[in-house]
Amino acid sequence: MNKTVVPAQRDRYRLRENDRRVLEVLEAAEGPLRAYELLDLLRCEGINGPPTVYRALARLTRSGLVHRIESMNAYIACRAPCSSGPPVLVICDQCGSTEELHEDIVIARLRRRARALGIELDRIYLELRGRCARCGTASE
Numbered sequence: 001m002n003k004t005v006v007p008a009q010r011d012r013y014r015l016r017e018n019d020r021r022v023l024e025v026l027e028a029a030e031g032p033l034r035a036y037e038l039l040d041l042l043r044c045e046g047i048n049g050p051p052t053v054y055r056a057l058a059r060l061t062r063s064g065l066v067h068r069i070e071s072m073n074a075y076i077a078c079r080a081p082c083s084s085g086p087p088v089l090v091i092c093d094q095c096g097s098t099e100e101l102h103e104d105i106v107i108a109r110l111r112r113r114a115r116a117l118g119i120e121l122d123r124i125y126l127e128l129r130g131r132c133a134r135c136g137t138a139s140e
């Protein structure tokens with residue numbers, strides 16, 4: 001294995017202690033976590049202040065190691081750290097399980113079309129909602 005080191009992976013080596021803890025909790029989680037849920041889980045690790053968690057989340061989100069799910073106001077650890085562009089998050093309405101797709105061509109096209117409308121995109125949030133295989137069979 002001789003993978004190219006992408007920025008997100010490189011950032012991982014330079015994480016502050018608090019950021020690393022927040023990331024570890026998110027990576028161990030079954031699904032997305034809201035900030036207060038994270039805070040609950042981190043309390044036993046000595047992280048008490050909400051601002052500490054919010055600052056860590058802001059840094060992790062900027063570096064691409066964590067994604068914010070806008071429609072749920074929750075966070076997940078990135079599962080596809082090899083990609084650089086914004087992910088398309090595919091979310092189960094029922095259980096919140098979240099996968100990510102990387103559609104760089106689609107995103108490039110959206111950027112071009114927005115530019116044609118005179119808008120340079122700063123942030124892109126793409127979220128697809130549905131039901132995962134597990135929840136789909138469980139309720140029928």
Ligand SMILES: [Zn+2]
Nearest residue numbers: 078079080087
């Ligand atoms: Zn990702």
Ligand SMILES: [Zn+2]
Nearest residue numbers: 092095132135
């Ligand atoms: Zn589900």
